Amino acid sequence: MKADALRGHLDPMILAVVEHEPLHGYAIMEALQARSGGAVDLPTGTLYPALRRLERAGYLASEWSTVSGRKRRTYQLTSAGQKMLADGRGEWETFRAVIEGVLRPRTS
Secondary structure, eight states: OOGGGGTTTHHHHHHHHTSSSOEEHHHHHHHHHHHTTTOOOOOHHHHHHHHHHHHHTTSEEEEEEEETTEEEEEEEEOHHHHHHHHHHHHHHHHHHHHHHHHHSOOOO
């Protein structure tokens, strides 16, 4: 699935992945792949700018940690991010229902 197809949905998807535990960037990419059955395979040039944008907006907080001798930035959801995720889920349900209503064949 191309990043263009995710436009408007990527931010809530990222927030959903870090909803229950802080993760570093590569783990976020792996979680997106796993949760999507491999359909979402974002290049780092798409994910990391999105993470920085979400952090600047106050939806994510990050901190540096050292794991196995490597420094990693770990991201976690903020309270503003929780609200944005809830809003994103509502918008997705509305979007899904509209598209499904148009594309699903009617039975007479």
